[in-house]
Structure formats: C-alpha cells, structure tokens
Amino acid sequence: MSKSPFDHLRRALTHGATTPELDGVRADLDRAERCGLAEVVYCQGKTPDAVLSACRRLLTRNSQVLATRCTPEMAEQVGVALRDDGFEIRFETGTLVVRDPHAPAPDAAGSIGILTAGTSDWPAASVAKLVAQSAGCTVHVFQDCGVAGLHRLVEPLEALIEADVAAIIVAAGMDGVLPSVVAGLIDIPVIGLPTSTGYGHGGSGEGALTTMLQACAPGVAVVNIDNGVGAGAMAALIAKRVNRG
Amino acid sequence: MSKSPFDHLRRALTHGATTPELDGVRADLDRAERCGLAEVVYCQGKTPDAVLSACRRLLTRNSQVLATRCTPEMAEQVGVALRDDGFEIRFETGTLVVRDPHAPAPDAAGSIGILTAGTSDWPAASVAKLVAQSAGCTVHVFQDCGVAGLHRLVEPLEALIEADVAAIIVAAGMDGVLPSVVAGLIDIPVIGLPTSTGYGHGGSGEGALTTMLQACAPGVAVVNIDNGVGAGAMAALIAKRVNRG
Amino acid sequence: MSKSPFDHLRRALTHGATTPELDGVRADLDRAERCGLAEVVYCQGKTPDAVLSACRRLLTRNSQVLATRCTPEMAEQVGVALRDDGFEIRFETGTLVVRDPHAPAPDAAGSIGILTAGTSDWPAASVAKLVAQSAGCTVHVFQDCGVAGLHRLVEPLEALIEADVAAIIVAAGMDGVLPSVVAGLIDIPVIGLPTSTGYGHGGSGEGALTTMLQACAPGVAVVNIDNGVGAGAMAALIAKRVNRG
Amino acid sequence: MSKSPFDHLRRALTHGATTPELDGVRADLDRAERCGLAEVVYCQGKTPDAVLSACRRLLTRNSQVLATRCTPEMAEQVGVALRDDGFEIRFETGTLVVRDPHAPAPDAAGSIGILTAGTSDWPAASVAKLVAQSAGCTVHVFQDCGVAGLHRLVEPLEALIEADVAAIIVAAGMDGVLPSVVAGLIDIPVIGLPTSTGYGHGGSGEGALTTMLQACAPGVAVVNIDNGVGAGAMAALIAKRVNRG
C-alpha cells in the first residue's frame, strides 16, 4: 500500500491516536521516518539535562540524533551519559553526533558537495555535512574557495563535477558572492548557505543572505543564515531522490 | 573528453576568444548549454525594441527564450515580429514563450509539482512552471491549497506523491505558511517561492520570505520574492539530476 | 451609581486628589480595580531592592502581584522577604507570584486555552498562564503542537473545543505558523504570542510576529514578541466578559 | 455529536472528498460555517470579472459576501451583475456588501465598539464595522477621538461602557496613541487597528503598529496595518462568545 504524507494525521483523526507526552513534551518521534532525516536537538539556551532528556526521548525511536550549537562542556556532560547508555558519540565543530551502534547504517543516499568561501564559514557548513552524512550521503568538502582568489575555485569545482554530486552547498558570509559565481558555471542545484560573518552594514550574514536571494544566475535556492541543518537536509533530500533514480 | 564548468572561461583565457558584441551588448549566448536552462529576458523597464532585440540575439544560439514581466501590449508587439521571423509564440500570465518550431523538444527531464496558497500567487508560480517546462519537465500544478482551509491540501499532496515528483515549488504570499506545513509532511525537497501579496507590516512578500527562511521543518530552501524564474530553474535542475539517475 | 472609566481622572481634576508619591514614584495603585487584572512588576534591569519595594507598594492595595523576568537569585531574595511579610510565594519559569493568603481568591472568570509550538515557547506562554490564572481564569495548556508534526495538533484542539474556552493563546517562535493553522480551523478568538526564538533573518521573534500579522485566516490578533503579560491579560479580559455573559 | 474543528479535514482524509474546483480555483466554500464569519473577496489587483466570479462562487454556499478594496467603478460593474442575479447590494467606503435577500439575517451576536482617532482612519474602521455587522453584531461607532484633544474621548468611552460592548476596536494612524490611552482606562478587550496614515519615519502605519505592540497598558491585541477585516473578525468572534454566555 502506498505511503501517504497524511498517514500520521489520518491515524490521529480516525483512531484518536495521541502523541505520547513525555516529561510534559509532545515530541514528534516519527519525523525521521516521515521525512527521511535524522532528528536534531538545538542546544542553545537549553540546560545539559534538557538536552540529554531530549536526546534520550528521540533515541527511543530513532537510531541517531544530532545535537547542534553544543558547547564542549555540554558535549562532555551529555556525551558521557549517552555513552553510558550504550550509544556511539562523536563531537565535531559544535555538533554532538549520537548513534545507536547496533542500528544499521543509513542507506547510501548519493553524494553532495560543500564549498566554503573562507574558514569562518566552516561551523555552519560542518553542520550541513553531518546532517547529510547522517542521512546516508557521501559529502565532498572543499574549503576556502572565495572569489577574492578566484583561481582557488577551479580544482574544487572540477572535482565536484567529476564526483557527479547531486547538489552543492555553497557557504559564504560577508558579501556572499560565491554561490552566484558557482551557479553561473554549472548545471547542478546550488544551495546557498549564508553565514553570520561580517560586521557593519549587512553584517551578521544579512548581506550574504541578500546577495544569494538576488543571485542573477538561476539554479540557486537559499536557507537562512547559519542554518546548516536546513542546507544539509535539503541537499540530502535531493541526493536521495537522485540516487533512487 | 569530460566537460568542465570552466570550458568557456579557459577558452577565453587561452585563445583570447572574445564574446561577440551585438548592439553594444556582450550577451552570454551559451548559458543554456552550460547550465541546461532556457534563456530569460526580463522585460520590466525595457522598451519593446530592446526586448525584441534581446530575444533575437539569444535565439541565434538558443531554440527557446522566455520573456517575463511582459505586458500584453509588449507581448503583442514583440510576438508579432518574432512570429514573422518564423518562431512559435505563446503568451501566458505575463510571460512570452518563444520557440523555434524546427528545434527538437527539450529532453524529458522528470516531473515537479507546484502548489499555490491562493490565486494571487499564480503570476509568480506560472513563471516557475514555464521555466521548468522549457527545461523539459512535466509540471503538476495545484492551486489554492492555503492553510486557512487545510483540508484542501490533502488531495494535491497525495497526487504529487503519487506522481513521484522530484521537487515541489510552494508559492505563498502574506503569512507564507504553506511551505512549513508541506515540508513537515513529506520527504521531497520543497522550494519556497514567496510572492509579493499582502500589505502592512511584512507586506510585499517580506513576511512570506521570512516565514520560509524560519521554517522549522527541514527540507525547505527559498528563492527571492516573486522569483519564479529562480524557483523553476532550481526545481528543473533537481528533476534533471533525478531523471538522469 | 454607574462606574465610569474616568472616575480617577475626574477625581484628580475636580478634587485635586493627588496620586501618592512613595519613594519618589507615582505608582498607579488602582489599575487592578480599574482594569480587572493583577499588577505586574517587570524585574529586568532592576535591583532586588527596587523589585521588593515595588511589590510592597503595590501589595498595600492589591491582593496579588506578579514579578516577571525574575532570576532565581532575585526570586530567592525578594521571595524570602515577602514571605516574612506574610505573603504566599510561588516561583514558576521566571515569574514570582505573590499573594495575600487572607485575601479571597479572584472570582472565577471562565477558561482559556494555551497552545505552544515548541518547548522554547514556554517561558513566554507561562507568563500568560499565570496572568490569566491570577485574574481567575482556568487555563488549559498543551505544549509542542508545532506544524512540523501536524498530527500533534488534533488532540489538543479538540480538547479545547470540548472545554469551550473563551480564547486561545497560541505561542510560537521561528516561522510562527501555528496561529494561522489554528485560526483556519476554529471560531474561537486566537491571540498570537510570538516568541523570541529563531536566529538569522527574522530571528528573535520578528519572523513569527510578521507571520501572525499577515495571517490569512481571520480571527487572530497579536501581542508583541514575548509579551506573555499582554497575551494573558487580553485572554483574561475576553474570558471575564464571556463568563459574565 | 459534537462538532470538531477537523471535520472537513477528516472527511478529506477518509472519504477522499475533494474540494470542488471551479474556474481552476479550489475555493474554501465552508469557512463561514467553520469559523462563523462572512467570506471576504479582496479586490485589489483583480479584474471585475475575477471579482464577480469569486463572489458568485462563494454565494453558492454563503448567504453574504464582502468585497473589500473595491473601487466605485468595480462596485458599479460587479454590483449590477449581482443585483441582476437577485442579490441585495450595498456599497460603503470601498466595500461592496452582497446579501441573499431570501436568506435569514445572521443571528444576533452581541455588540462591539469602534473608536477612530481621526477621519483618515475611517476606511479601515469601516471594513471592520461591516465585517462585524455581517456576523450579526451591533456596532457602536465614535469617530475623531484622538488624544490631541483628549476631552473628545470622554463621551464616546462612557457610551461604550453603557452599551456594555464585548470588545472595542481602536483605529489610529500616525503615532497610534489612542489604544494605549483607552486600554489604561477600561477593562474591555481592546483590538488595536493601525492605519496607514502618516508620512516620514514610521509612516504608512508602521509607527502606529509599533506603538500598539509596545502599549504599556495590558488588554490590547493588534492586527496588521489597515487590516479592518481582521479587526472586525476578532471583535465579532469575541462578541459571539460573550453573547452565547
């Protein structure tokens, strides 16, 4: 029987199926199944206890969880507890990756590329990488390809074409120029990921976001400033479609 | 020999190959070849003569051209001249579609979906449809699925799942809520197309754009307000990748 | 004799009745009587002494006071002093509730509902709850009903219909989509309470506020970002009217 | 059997009930039934034919329709056609009111008040009045009560207290001060309706909206600039609740 996007809603409406409430929270435990992406816990402004509890709740039905915007201290505290629970833990550029070692790896889901304009774009790009990898994608990363030294773009872009990636995430802050240049050169979908670098007028990523929204070259869509989760999710969904054929 | 995104640039740098200048304009005649999308002439603020001349120049190397933001009067004037030149002409919701009848149809490039929240979203969505069609995509359109009457969304969304579309463009103005709701239900890439409807604070599409950038559900990327060309191009590039396998 | 909204003003104008000045402050001690709501002390940026003094002044004529945006440290310091004065103290999610145990409970004032999109919306929603309760309302709360998992909304909304609430406060940050969806489904007044979650463009609640102001579904009015006091007050005034018949 | 807000959605999900598509539009014909408010057609940017067709479609299931932002020319053209169809027509300050003369009048739904700061606020306030009246409310209107002449507020406000209105819509542009002053004097819910008067910094109603969102006095909720439909709908929903007891 074909799967409908409304299956959960229909069940709720017809069978009175309630969403279980744990610790006063009505978590959506089946999003991974419905949308094909790992669950993400956003740590900023939360206590380690709250993050730990959210991770545990999600891990009852998911085999992996990402905790983003996680300080090293929080990663330490939450990670130790989850390792004691038997999970595999990895901490990378502010993201805690938690996996059930007994669960099967996610199905291979094609490959994507990530380009960054400068080193400051890495924190946001790194989240995108981890989200895409957790969805089963192979991720090809090339850093520091900003247009202030245009020749640096040649090798990475030819390599991504060679790898036949399904989509390219281009992360850039300040003037956010790189996605426009890339999209003018290729026929692969470009996902612009503006990052909150830059100061003064248009700082904090607003300038980069605007540039990407105004991109003359077609084939660019954009996520919000520093929204690495969104960029990785979008790229992964495209790659999964492509991979499925 | 494998194709590189830098082929044109390399040729310019090594052979001194110049971009032909016609009527004082250094048009990029090969973008369609490089990026796989039909060329678009943006009519607003141009005279019919300028539009006609731009179309003719592009048609020397391309088999189709879209002239967007075209008034009926301009469409009439430009269309008659191009029909006299032997081209096939169609005018649809402000876009003039020009095709060389002797050129082969574009290769089939998979299918995409378009959902609109209300009737005012159609002008922008229509451009997206034509751009995707001109790239060879089959386009499934469902209008008036806004969340003010949520039940209207059921049938269209199930139909798009059934059609196995590669991506869904969701056009919405005012509160721009529809992409958030759709992305929470499916695992297909959603391209948010904010439209310039709505008035007061957040009017002219700024509210809709912001909503889509802030979407909680992952799997949404956004183009600029009323940028139907960008939405259609992004969806077509995804569909072409998927179709190629 | 019928009560006029201008009674205090008329008295000031005709009898030269002065507003008593205590500690250099011309507090409006009778607002509770005039408007039917508990007095609120906004703690942010104030010293514990200033908060304590403001509470004591208001408690000379009011039987309850809420101190909002109160840190645990301030709550501890102010709370102990007021408990020594003989008041009942409760501290909940950043709000200190102070009550005269000998004063009669507020008259029953009907019931209202509160829905939150996610856990980050609770601090603002919690203030709304306490304000409405202090006005005598019964408050039905359902958390985590965000549209990223639409099926979670079914049970709470049907429960609120069943409880026949006079108004529903819908608290949401980021894309602020929930009030639009709720208002499209019911004929109960919805008070949108945007919360300061979200980052990047439209972050800090600006996106959520805009979405709610642009809501296509009629029956939504909005208070400012994080203004839980305003949302609770508005809902309570409605409930009191409804309860009075 | 109790009515659920999800009835239409459940039907769509379980019986495959489709929303009828007329002229390519998937109109939500049952919103009046679901939400208790007359349907509104927003005329701006539409042709008379489109407005006429939208009205006729909605009148197949609704006994009244309001066409807002309607020019006298459009009102003339659309009105004559609908009168020929047998409907009752009234044109008032840019709104065309269409009623089926054979349908029963809406149930009496309590009373509301409308205050305007100046004459420029009337177009928006007028729409609010018509929306509330079409929902069965009695509407008490007092114009020109702006605080530049504070004494003008006395008589209207005492009259609204006397009339025991369920809610008061306060329409104001420029500095948008009036709702703050009114809410400081009464215990009736105030719905702030900012209007697009004023020029320079904070012009076009942005200043008035901001003032109302920042109102110090509790008991104010706000709709978007010039959103008379939203203000009238909110007030009517409150009045209906109050009237029902």
Place this chain on the structure above:
Amino acid sequence: MSKSPFDHLRRALTHGATTPELDGVRADLDRAERCGLAEVVYCQGKTPDAVLSACRRLLTRNSQVLATRCTPEMAEQVGVALRDDGFEIRFETGTLVVRDPHAPAPDAAGSIGILTAGTSDWPAASVAKLVAQSAGCTVHVFQDCGVAGLHRLVEPLEALIEADVAAIIVAAGMDGVLPSVVAGLIDIPVIGLPTSTGYGHGGSGEGALTTMLQACAPGVAVVNIDNGVGAGAMAALIAKRVNRG
C-alpha cells in the same frame, strides 16, 4: 563689538591660530563659551585614565564638566583624582558632575520641566536634568506620569504651568505615548526624549522614537534615544532665550 558664530573660525583662517593639541587630541576647549553649555565627556568604551585626562583638559578652560555613562567604579577612580585636584564632585545616576568650587555659579537661566512616563526613563531624564542645571536652569521633575494611569498627569502638568517653565522634556520608552498627550494639552514646547526601554518589535526605544516623530499634536521636537544630553541642552537653550527676554 558684536559676537559672531564664526569668531573662532575667522581667527583660525586669518591668524593661523591653531587648536592646541594635547596628548594627540585637538579638543574644542571653547564650545561652552560659544554655545553656552557645559562640556560633556562620554565615558562608555573609555578607560578611567582617558576620562580623567579629558576632564582635566576641559577643566583648564571650563568651570564644570559632566562625565556621562560613567560606572560607579569609574566615578570612584576619576572622582577621587579630581577631588585631589581641588574640584567639587557629585555622582548621580551614572553621571559624574565636576565643578570648580571657586568659579561663580552659572547665571540663572530660567526654568524647565521634566516628566517621565515610568521609573525606567529616569537614567536618560537624569542626564537631561544635570545638563540643564549646569547651564543655570531650575528644573522641575515629575516621575511616573504614564498614560496607563492618566490621572497621574493632572497634578504635574498643572504644577509646570504654574511654574511657567520655558520647555518640558517628556521622557518615555516602550510606546512613547506621553509627549503626544502632553502636547495636545499645552502651548509649551515639548522635547520628546525616547528611552531605550521595551523589548520585541520596536524595542530599545525605536518604537518610542517613532511615536514621537509621528505625534499628531504640533509642538513636539525629538532627540535621539537616550540622548539626555541633547534634550537637556535644547531645553536649556530655550530657557536661556526666554530668560533673556
């Protein structure tokens, strides 16, 4: 010989008179003489040494200096040093007032009034008071007259009329409504002083500033948010003119 505003400039242009450079700074030592106001040192972002050095330099030609946005720690450190130099020191709400005890008091310069809407407006209003006093003005202050309790305004406003003040500074944050109400009642120049209270949309004083700029009642001019120096200076210049007759 009559004094010209260009005296200093003329001297510089004709006699090559140079502005003395001390510690690498070209201070304008004669502004007090030229404009009739005490010199102000803005402390924020400066070290105590820099503030001390600036004060000393200005005190070589001025009999008084105000150091604004001064923390208690800085006031302590700078104040002790200047007291050792023989100056009179006073610290009040973040402003350090330094006076040469041997200099004559400033000439009496008429009287002004200051009204604040709430207690949070005092820091900005306090600076205005000190600036005006240092220019020789008598200052009548009334706090907590916000329109949320309109009757509190009666006594202060009648007292200011009685005192025949030359101008009234009205300090208000959040909705910034008070200057509009005051200016509608009197024929005395009102200087709106928006303060950086309030949160959410229009917070940090932007809403209050906008309200004052949009004030319907004529007779209001505005200074920037928290610019107590500017408000006090403007009021003092008016009072000096009035006093001179």
Place this chain on the structure above:
Amino acid sequence: MSKSPFDHLRRALTHGATTPELDGVRADLDRAERCGLAEVVYCQGKTPDAVLSACRRLLTRNSQVLATRCTPEMAEQVGVALRDDGFEIRFETGTLVVRDPHAPAPDAAGSIGILTAGTSDWPAASVAKLVAQSAGCTVHVFQDCGVAGLHRLVEPLEALIEADVAAIIVAAGMDGVLPSVVAGLIDIPVIGLPTSTGYGHGGSGEGALTTMLQACAPGVAVVNIDNGVGAGAMAALIAKRVNRG
C-alpha cells in the same frame, strides 16, 4: 483664575459638555486657543469638498486655517469658495492660507530663522514659515546654505544672530549635514527639519533624519521628515515664550 491644560477635559468630565459633531466629525475646535497655533488641514488623499468642509468648520471658531499638501487645482476650487464666503486667500508652495479679514492679526510673537541646504528643501521649509507666521512670528529665511559650499553659510548665520531670532529651523535632505554644522557654531536652539530628498540608501529623508538624530553638537531637536507643520509650531512656541519674556 489661572488657565489649566485640563480645562476642556474637566468641562467634558463634569458638565457632560459634548464635542459638537458636524458632518460626522468630532473636530477639536479649540486647539488654537489651547495651544496658540493656527489649525492645519492636511489635504492629501482628501476631496476638495472634504477640505472645504473641514476649513469651514474650523473657521467657525478660528480666524485662520492652513491647508497643506494642496494641489493648485484643489487650491483654486477651495479658494474660490472660501473667498466667496468672505475670507482672504493666499496660495504658497502647496499651502492654502485662509484668513478672516475682520479678525485682528495674531499678536507679535518674536522672530525665528529658517535655513535650507538646497532648493529642494523649500516645500517643507515653506510650510514651517507659514505656520510660524500664522502664529505671529517674524520669519527670516535664507536658502541654499548647504555645506557643499560652506562660505554660503556665513552671511545668513550672522544675519540671524543680528536679528536675535528665538530659534532656527534648519531644513536639509540627502545627508542632512547642515544642522550639525550650525549647532556647532551658535547658542540658539536648532530645530532640524529633514526633507524627503535624496535617493538610494537613506533616501526619502531617512538619511537626513538619522544624521540629525545623531548630531554631535548639542542644541538640536528634530521633527519628522517633511514635517514643516511640526517644525514651524515648535519654533513658534519657543518664540512666543521668548517674546513673553
């Protein structure tokens, strides 16, 4: 008996004196008496009939009225009618000045100065001039003193000092630099009047407004963009105080 700002309000509260309603408008007929300024009718967006009716209503109790933002066509139509009524009519730079020839001239109210940076600032400055003149002020005007040619400022500024004006209105658009320069040179209150000239970023007067709000030199207060009425009223109130001594 001393006059109180609350006289009208007190009368309304104690004697139930109603504000007369003419043609559905609750005009504030006594503002001139209360605030000492001529009444102003803002014409933009009104019909000639509405303007005529407003003028006539105000002239029942006032001896002069200014109709601002008045087109020559409207001035012709309204002016002829009022001249037939027996009033004196003058039309100047978009403002229609209407006076009762039998009424005494306003009391002499001292003198003010007006400086403009360029010719485009005249429309706003002209309104300020007429408002001040109608209040009895002598107005000294000097145009085209912008800092792009600083020497042009010498003669006008020395003349204003010589004339001993009570206040100077400085009108400037684009960079709005002139008030900063003037305030640095004199000890007369400066009222900054930003005008809506300039394009691009900070165009339409927003840049000029910001510059004036940020002015380093104390002694500047600001009115809204193009608010000539507000600037003229403020200057006139100052001049009247000064003149009274």
Place this chain on the structure above:
Amino acid sequence: MSKSPFDHLRRALTHGATTPELDGVRADLDRAERCGLAEVVYCQGKTPDAVLSACRRLLTRNSQVLATRCTPEMAEQVGVALRDDGFEIRFETGTLVVRDPHAPAPDAAGSIGILTAGTSDWPAASVAKLVAQSAGCTVHVFQDCGVAGLHRLVEPLEALIEADVAAIIVAAGMDGVLPSVVAGLIDIPVIGLPTSTGYGHGGSGEGALTTMLQACAPGVAVVNIDNGVGAGAMAALIAKRVNRG
C-alpha cells in the same frame, strides 16, 4: 601663492563677500573651480523652467553643465532654449550635456574604466561616464560582464590593464557581485556603483550596495545606489591626481 580649500570661506569671513542671490537662490558658482568637476543639475521633481534657470545661472561662470535624470521632453524644451543661447547640446541616456563652444576643452585628465554587469546598469554608469569625461578623462567602457558568464570578464579587464586606467567604476545591481570579483584580480582602485535593479528582498539596489560594502577583496570603495555622479566624480579626481603625477 598656494591655493587653500578655505579661500572662499576666508573671503566671506573677512571681506563680507556675499554669495550672489539670483532668482532667490544662493548658488555655489565656483565649485567647479574649487573641486575640479563640472556642475550638475538634478532634474527630477523640477519644472523645465527651474532646470533652465539653474543651468543658465551656472553657465555664467562655468563652461559646461550636466542636467541628470532628465526626461526626453524636458531635454527637448531646455535644450532648445540653451541652444538658442549659443550653447552646444547633447542628450545621452537621460543626461543633458551643455557646453560653451567657445570655452577651451577641459585639460586631459588621464583615463578610467567602467564595467557594467548587465544592460540595466547602463543609465547609472552612463552618468558616471559623462561626469568623468566632462572633467577631461578618457573613459573606457565595457558592458555586460556579469559573473553569470564569467568568461565575458576576461577581455575587458585585460584591456583596462593595458590602458593603464587610474580607477575602475564597476556598476552592478541585483546581487552586486562584480566589484568583489574584479577587486580580487587587480591592484587598481575599484569604485562600486550599485544600481537600483532587482526586486524582492534587497531589491532597488539595497542588496548590491550591501554586497559591495561587505566585499572581502580590499580595494573597493562604494557610492550610493544609482549615484553615477558620485562615482564619476570620484574616478575623475583619482585620474586627475594620477595624471598630475
């Protein structure tokens, strides 16, 4: 004797030399001499008579004048009159160039380059060209070099290096990416000229301006949106310095 920038100011201050007032305007007739640039009359919002009068006044002391933002109708009317006066007239892309045929040509002032991203950037770039030419510069123009087709940039940029231009004006709208790319490749000063093309978020040139202000590559300075006069003047001043050696 060496020339001082204060010569005019000194003369005004010491000799009481007045700026001649013609037709009520205090024009700065000697700016060309002082700053080395032709005078510009900004036509928008002015009548043909006002433009003609301004041109004539300036031509009494200047040998050439540019009238920018000039419609063809105004150019016709003003141009005929000035030709009758004996001046040479040229009209180009909205700018009327007026020259005294008997005056010597401006001294040769070196060469500059202008690059545009697309055809829509020409109106602004054209003004820059005319301003620089009128200052005696040789101007090398290359159009349509936008990065959507990067290879188009090669030939123009190598030609400008070859021509050894003193500065390059880079005009671009929408994403405004071109100056960033150019400045990363060369060591010639780049003047970014954002143009008001583009729509939606960051439209009207705001996006292009922000991009240029955020440019990562050093060696870019920016003028306001559409400020061709400013860009041309800046480039000309640089070229004159370079030429002088």
Place this chain on the structure above:
Amino acid sequence: MSKSPFDHLRRALTHGATTPELDGVRADLDRAERCGLAEVVYCQGKTPDAVLSACRRLLTRNSQVLATRCTPEMAEQVGVALRDDGFEIRFETGTLVVRDPHAPAPDAAGSIGILTAGTSDWPAASVAKLVAQSAGCTVHVFQDCGVAGLHRLVEPLEALIEADVAAIIVAAGMDGVLPSVVAGLIDIPVIGLPTSTGYGHGGSGEGALTTMLQACAPGVAVVNIDNGVGAGAMAALIAKRVNRG
C-alpha cells in the same frame, strides 16, 4: 611580457596548478603580489593558535602581515612566537604588525591623509593608517576635527593640501558629517570611513554610513563601518597610482 589579472586563474585552468592546502586551508598566498597590499589576518573569533598558524602560512610568501582586531593578550602570545621565529613585531591600537626584518621595505608609494572627527574614531582609522603604511605610503594624521568645532579643521586641511596627498580618509561616527564638509572644500578624493560610535536610532555607525552615502558634495566614496582595512587599501592603491604617475 605584460602581467594579466588572470595569470593565476589561467595557470590553474591550463596547468592544473593547485592551490596548496595547508592545515586544511586553501590560502591565497599571492594576493599581495596580485593586488599590491599586505595580507591581513582578522583575529576576532579565532584562537591564538589559529592566528599564529595563519600568520606563519602567509609569511612563507609575504614579507609582512597585519593581524587586526587583536586583543593585547593574543598579541602577546602570537607576537612572542613570531619574534622567536625571527620576525619584527609591533602592536598598535589592536593591530599586530609582523615584518620580516630581512625583506626590503615596501617601495615608497606616495602620501595620504587621515582625518578623524573624534577620539572614538581612532581604532578604525589606525588600521587604515597601518594598512597604507605597509603598502609603502606616508600617512599624515590629524585627529579631532569634527564639525562641532569647525575651526579645528582649518589647520589640518591646509596641511594636507600642502603635503599634496593622493587621497584623504575621513573617519567619523555618530552623524558622520565630516566627509561631506571636507569634500565640499577640496578636489582630492575623499574615502569616508564610518565608525561604529553612536547609540539609539542610526547608532553603531549606520547613521554615519548613510550620511556619507548621501553626501551632496561629489568626490566621496565609502567603505563599510569600521572597515579600516578597506579604507587604507583603497587610499594606498590610489597613492601608488599617483606615485607611479
């Protein structure tokens, strides 16, 4: 053979020359050669190790590096290490200047001027000075020339004329008025450097930036707020051109 701006790019495209990747970073080591400016490391948000590593990498091919926004602690730590490597170290107002003592000094590159409006503008201006000096320029600095005391400008401006500087950087915060005044007086290119001083509306340098973009006097170009690097680079490129003749 003549040097082309595309040399690096051509080599990358034809010889497959890769940009060396060190520590995962694809640094552009030849920008100094290509653009003639010292390399800059932006320290904010980086660890001392990252800064040290970036400096060392760049110093492999450059003889000098500037590390900006460097705290004294970081300067201490990084400086000691680099001194141990044998480099010459200087720390000035937040910038660490690193030079290879064995490398030849940069070629003399003409002179530029720097003016600041106040002492708070020095941090940004200081960076500009160091960047220009590192490019071989002689830099003439005059501080505290703000228009609040206009006579202070005379001596510095005449000295800069005397020194025949190629360009003048004018740094100003708050109202940012100084560049407008300077550009009206001279025919030297002015580079406006807005600084992030000022509070309230237009604070953080936004007001100063807008003023400079709106400058009426031609001959001003602008860099972003606090972008001392950009201002210094632009001035140096101009001076190098001038010096070369």
